[in-house]
Amino acid sequence: MLDLAFYQKIAPTLLDGAAVTIGLMAVSVPCGFVIALPVALARVSANRFLWAPAYAFIFFFRGTPLLVQLFLIYYGLGQFAVIRDSIAWPLLREAWWCAVLALSLNTGAYTAEILRGAIQAVPHGEIEAGRACGMSPALIYRRLILPKAARLALPAYVNEIIMLLKSSALVFTITVIDLMGAANLIRSRTFRIYEPLVAAGALYLAMTFAVTRVAAWVESALAPERRPPR
């Protein structure tokens, strides 16, 4: 059952796959955040022309499976000659960029909802206080609402990053050899199922552990008052 030599043999392939997974996450998470922030601000706006498109975006990307989104972007978009002739094609031609696009849009929608909840959870009294001090709305956002919302959103946001990490295992279906893809490759070459999947599971676990450690550090940095007294 514990064939160490075999694990040693498959390690390079799996680590290559893990590097691809980490690369996808390193690009998709920041891109998703950049998408989420304006969407969340638009979503809490009273202006219908701002919140309606934001609502539609969140509704679509939260309401459909990531696998459908991946296939739509990878196989679906390529069907249209307009897109194949466009300047975006050199990127969309590559499976890796299609994966980044799908993961970013997907996590962008979820993160926008997390941020919206956090923004709306900022106590009204704090905003009133800002107004009473003569702060402009932009300054209230920058100094009061966003810092507070960031702290409120953090646990849910970390959850979302972990969910995205695990969902990224779907990208092997569009020819990206990520960690899951590497495990599948080994599985089909060696007819061994148990070892590559156990090893891939362990590597995913290690990655989630790293994410939670970083998150715990950020959380304590953002909330000095909750740190245990020294």
Add this chain to the structure above:
Amino acid sequence: MVKRTVAALVAVVVVGFTAGLAMPQDDALRIAVEGAYPPFSETLPSGEIVGFDVDIARALCAELKAECEIVDQAWEGIIPGLLERKYDAIIASMSITEERKQVVDFTEKYYESPGAFVGTKDVAVEITVDGLAGKAVGVQGATVSECYVESNWGDIVDLKRYDTQENANLDLTLGRLDLVFADLFTLTDGFLNREGGDAYEVKGGSIADRACMGEGIGIAVRQDDDVLRERFNAAIRAIRASGVYQEINAKYFPFDLYGAAP
């Protein structure tokens, strides 16, 4: 009266048993086919199974003068079913490979299933190191095709693995791939002869690679069943010689499936 009936029953059982034990293999030979691999084997709406494999199975039975029963069996369980003696042979387009030889024995090939590169007619491609360098080539993962492209051209082509052959073909039409490599019959039937397939063609002819694709397609029997294997081998040669094979071949394909003599 009762005694006599018992004695008669015992006699019947004993005779039946010994007959069963001594029963030669050609009494109700059970042959498994897949029933889902057109045009080699497919199940009609009526439930009847037809195709090249089925016709070959019947022709071999006629040659062996055996009574045959065709058994429909899904691909995943087809080798275990043979080992469990649900049937005696598998005639289901099975490639003779080293892995399978560990658990079953094969007859000589009864046809060859070569692979081929397919690409757009607009671009000429030579199947050489220079011609293939840097080309994006799609294959279905975990197949003999993947093995062939990876071991022969893996260093120079950009190899992409797909979950299904359909998705690889799709990416060829979208322009992400320069070539796909797969079983020639699958590509002909599943792509080139379909709608939109006329813009594509086979590049560089069919390719038979022993190391990956094995020694052709054979009939699988249990490892202790040398008698049956040898009888099948003789029957394959006999239907090749009598012209029965060629008749069946022409019914399905306009070219010779058998390939070079082994």
